[in-house]
Amino acid sequence: MKKILKSEIIGPFIAFLVVFLLACISTERFLVLSNLRNLVLQICVTAFLAVGATFVILTGGIDISCGSAVALQTMLFATMIKSWGLSVWAGVVLLVFVGVIMGAFNGFLVSYLKIPAFIATLSSQSMFRGLSYMINNGSALQSLSTDTEKIFYTTVFGLPITLIYIVVFFALAHIFLTYTRSGRKIYAVGGNMEAAQLSGIHVKHTLMLTYSLAGMCTGIAAVLYACRLNSGSQNFGPGMEMSAIAAAVIGGTSMTGGKGKVVATLIGAGTVLIVQNVLNLNSISTAIQQVVNGMMILLAVLLDVWRAPIGRIFGRGIAKAGINRAKEVSN
Amino acid sequence: MSERGEVLWEVKHLTKIFPGVKALDDVSMQFHRGEIHGLIGENGSGKSTLIKCLSGVYQPEEGDIYHQGKLVHVSSPIAARKMGVATIFQEFSLVPTLSVVENIFLGRLLYKENNRLIDWKKMRNEAEELLDGLDIDIDPSAVVKNLSVAQQQLVEIAKALSIHASLLIMDEPTAALGQSEIERLHLLTRKLRDQGYAIIYISHRLDEMESLVDRVTVLKDGVVTGECGRQEISVSEIVRIMIGSDIENHYPKEHNGTEEVILQAENLTTRQGARHAGFELYKGEVLGFAGLIGSGRTQIARGIFGADSLLEGSLKIDGRKVRIRRPQDAIRAGVAFVTENRKSDGLFMNFHAGPNISVVKLEKLLQAGLLSLKKEESSSREYVHRLKITPTALEKSVRFLSGGNQQKVVIARWLFSQAEIFIMDEPTQGIDVQAKVEVYQLMNRLTAAGKAVILISSDFPELIAMSDRLAIVRDGTITETVPVGNITRKELMEITMGRQNSQKSGRVRS
Numbered sequence: 001m002k003k004i005l006k007s008e009i010i011g012p013f014i015a016f017l018v019v020f021l022l023a024c025i026s027t028e029r030f031l032v033l034s035n036l037r038n039l040v041l042q043i044c045v046t047a048f049l050a051v052g053a054t055f056v057i058l059t060g061g062i063d064i065s066c067g068s069a070v071a072l073q074t075m076l077f078a079t080m081i082k083s084w085g086l087s088v089w090a091g092v093v094l095l096v097f098v099g100v101i102m103g104a105f106n107g108f109l110v111s112y113l114k115i116p117a118f119i120a121t122l123s124s125q126s127m128f129r130g131l132s133y134m135i136n137n138g139s140a141l142q143s144l145s146t147d148t149e150k151i152f153y154t155t156v157f158g159l160p161i162t163l164i165y166i167v168v169f170f171a172l173a174h175i176f177l178t179y180t181r182s183g184r185k186i187y188a189v190g191g192n193m194e195a196a197q198l199s200g201i202h203v204k205h206t207l208m209l210t211y212s213l214a215g216m217c218t219g220i221a222a223v224l225y226a227c228r229l230n231s232g233s234q235n236f237g238p239g240m241e242m243s244a245i246a247a248a249v250i251g252g253t254s255m256t257g258g259k260g261k262v263v264a265t266l267i268g269a270g271t272v273l274i275v276q277n278v279l280n281l282n283s284i285s286t287a288i289q290q291v292v293n294g295m296m297i298l299l300a301v302l303l304d305v306w307r308a309p310i311g312r313i314f315g316r317g318i319a320k321a322g323i324n325r326a327k328e329v330s331n
Numbered sequence: 332m333s334e335r336g337e338v339l340w341e342v343k344h345l346t347k348i349f350p351g352v353k354a355l356d357d358v359s360m361q362f363h364r365g366e367i368h369g370l371i372g373e374n375g376s377g378k379s380t381l382i383k384c385l386s387g388v389y390q391p392e393e394g395d396i397y398h399q400g401k402l403v404h405v406s407s408p409i410a411a412r413k414m415g416v417a418t419i420f421q422e423f424s425l426v427p428t429l430s431v432v433e434n435i436f437l438g439r440l441l442y443k444e445n446n447r448l449i450d451w452k453k454m455r456n457e458a459e460e461l462l463d464g465l466d467i468d469i470d471p472s473a474v475v476k477n478l479s480v481a482q483q484q485l486v487e488i489a490k491a492l493s494i495h496a497s498l499l500i501m502d503e504p505t506a507a508l509g510q511s512e513i514e515r516l517h518l519l520t521r522k523l524r525d526q527g528y529a530i531i532y533i534s535h536r537l538d539e540m541e542s543l544v545d546r547v548t549v550l551k552d553g554v555v556t557g558e559c560g561r562q563e564i565s566v567s568e569i570v571r572i573m574i575g576s577d578i579e580n581h582y583p584k585e586h587n588g589t590e591e592v593i594l595q596a597e598n599l600t601t602r603q604g605a606r607h608a609g610f611e612l613y614k615g616e617v618l619g620f621a622g623l624i625g626s627g628r629t630q631i632a633r634g635i636f637g638a639d640s641l642l643e644g645s646l647k648i649d650g651r652k653v654r655i656r657r658p659q660d661a662i663r664a665g666v667a668f669v670t671e672n673r674k675s676d677g678l679f680m681n682f683h684a685g686p687n688i689s690v691v692k693l694e695k696l697l698q699a700g701l702l703s704l705k706k707e708e709s710s711s712r713e714y715v716h717r718l719k720i721t722p723t724a725l726e727k728s729v730r731f732l733s734g735g736n737q738q739k740v741v742i743a744r745w746l747f748s749q750a751e752i753f754i755m756d757e758p759t760q761g762i763d764v765q766a767k768v769e770v771y772q773l774m775n776r777l778t779a780a781g782k783a784v785i786l787i788s789s790d791f792p793e794l795i796a797m798s799d800r801l802a803i804v805r806d807g808t809i810t811e812t813v814p815v816g817n818i819t820r821k822e823l824m825e826i827t828m829g830r831q832n833s834q835k836s837g838r839v840r841s
Contacts, residue, residue: 192681194676
């Protein structure tokens with residue numbers, strides 16, 4: 001029990017509960033099975049992007065290109081199926097691969113070309129979106145295949161399959177970050193890049209890996225997005241990077257890097273989604289929804305900024321105790 | 332002897348405490364009008380803390396500051412400036428992309444009287460006047476980054492004096508200057524003295540103390556250990572005061588040196604400043620790198636460790652040639668590097684002790700391909716116990732640990748990596764005496780186990796006491812290697828700071 005209270009998950013979890021309760025109070029249409037089912041379907045894409053965002057933010061970087069990446073990838077996916085006649089399954093495999101390549105491109109900009117992550121991914125955001133308009137003369141592709149339904153809408157033992165995707169993927173991401181050397185290196189690079197270098201960590205490789213994995217997440221997210229709507233479109237995914245980043249930060253991932261857990265990110269994604277869902281249910285206009293989205297990020301980042309001073313106050317207490325002890329020793 | 336000017340500034344019973352260290356301990360000093368007051372002492376002796384108290388950066392825990400006999404409260408750097416304290420810190424405060432004029436008037440631009448537009452003409456004129464008054468020949472509209480370091484230094488001084496000041500504090504102003512530039516700066520400093528400023532002059536260079544300043548105060552561990560006026564100032568006198576002789580017993584040195592070479596470095600050259608450095612390191616010995624700050628000690632170490640890439644040179648470990656291109660090669664070859672700035676490039680503040688220790692050899696934690704957090708926990712527990720690190724390190728971020736505990740965590744990391752060669756760069760800087768002794772004992776244990784240590788330290792008593800041999804480092808290279816038994820602290824100080832310089836600059840005033 002004590003361990004749970006001390007863990008990094010407790011803060012995001014309380015935030016989640018508060019939002020959940022407020023949602024229940026604000027409308028009776030929230031806590032009904034059909035809505036919750038809908039939520040599980042909706043959270044899927046955001047959740048996958050949020051894992052990528054968490055990886056990147058853990059290294060002290062940021063990826064604001066993932067929304068555009070998803071748009072481009074859904075178009076590629078649609079083209080593979082409709083124009084090239086590939087099966088949906090082959091498309092899935094290829095798309096994940098494409099995602100890795102696009103992520104690696106970001107990684108290359110950040111690690112080898114030393115471009116600040118925000119600028120690098122801002123550029124690729126524009127490039128990816130532009131490239132998506134070059135496919136199919138800028139128009140969307142609809143009714144891809146009947147197989148897409150199998151990927152997204154199947155149920156297993158009465159549970160939506162997307163829930164299973166999420167559980168499996170987050171478990172894998174958690175294992176990767178906590179129990180593999182590469183995962184540990186991501187934390188180390190985010191904690192202190194200079195020290196990481198001097199501890200024998202290949203910082204550039206680690207960054208490449210991180211962004212490539214984030215790219216893989218966009219690939220999977222794009223597959224799910226395209227399958228959910230059975231189409232590909234250039235207009236998919238605007239603002240999604242914001243939801244993904246908000247999920248990570250509300251989940252307690254530190255913007256300065258080195259601190260965060262994917263499990264908490266999942267809770268953060270849930271929080272973000274419930275807020276959006278409740279606004280929808282209460283028929284709040286999309287204009288206001290965007291404002292709220294922005295405010296959520298601000299709030300989360302503010303919390304992150306305030307975490308350090310709070311920590312310092314604790315630190316000072318310990319330092320003082322140290323002096324007292326030193327005095328006792330010297331006396 | 333000339334009449335001394337009035338006391339412009341005075342500090343009485345100043346005490347400043349940092350976690351685990353008393354940086355200043357009941358320090359009282361007077362600064363007179365028209366006098367250059369030299370401040371000297373080893374790193375961590377409290378010089379910087381003293382001037383930071385005077386310039387409002389730190390607030391002392393106890394003690395008072397007086398300006399012309401009146402008690403003043405220097406609450407912030409801005410308050411200090413208003414009271415007439417002009418400080419030139421080691422790190423320049425100039426904005427490189429702005430012009431000299433803009434820098435001089437930074438934060439207090441002059442406006443035209445009838446509107447709110449910037450009066451460039453007036454500022455330019457005033458800047459010109461200021462520079463002329465100081466005999467500084469620099470175009471006021473030049474962009475600062477295009478100036479040489481020496482010129483920037485002069486602009487820094489002009490900027491500091493552009494606000495009416497009575498006390499000028501110069502923190503190692505000559506550290507980055509060549510000989511002729513130094514003389515030029517000395518000329519300006521004397522001129523300012525004659526204009527009636529009180530000047531505090533901090534330097535590591537004893538020859539400067541001899542030739543420039545009117546009065547020297549020696550600080551050590553936050554206490555004034557001695558003061559001498561102009562007649563008495565000489566390199567040997569200062570050295571005598573600096574050395575004192577009360578800390579002999581704090582160095583529990585064991586001699587474990589052998590005849591067996593473990594590391595042979597030849598001709599090490601890096602872009603960052605190592606130049607054809609070569610030496611041999613024996614199993615079980617401590618080889619001290621003795622040199623001034625900026626002499627290239629750290630650069631040679633970084634070259635060995637692969638942190639800076641070698642342009643030339645070769646390394647042999649245990650007689651086998653090794654290629655070290657990056658730190659991971661060095662770690663694999665059994666080299667450890669305890670860096671000088673544990674906060675900026677040693678510790679991971681986002682981790683507690685465990686991951687901080689295991690980071691250099693994560694493969695040791697592998698079990699069926701995955702990291703075993705249990706193994707990590709148990710091995711870090713063992714190191715915490717062995718090195719007497721505070722047990723809170725196991726749960727709390729290392730950010731919250733004292734300097735001594737932090738340093739021991741870093742050392743534990745390299746013990747965990749099973750290194751054979753330990754490069755320790757200022758390993759006892761900023762940690763309390765007890766922790767220092769523990770670090771020394773650790774070095775003894777390492778050498779007793781046949782490992783070798785390269786010790787870089789600006790603390791000469793420590794360097795002499797703990798080393799078996801000394802490598803004298805100057806200009807990025809090792810000029811000679813001497814057994815420690817043959818050398819006194821005074822000789823070592825003169826070799827590294829005084830001897831060659833005082834010959835060059837001559838004894839200007841005798």
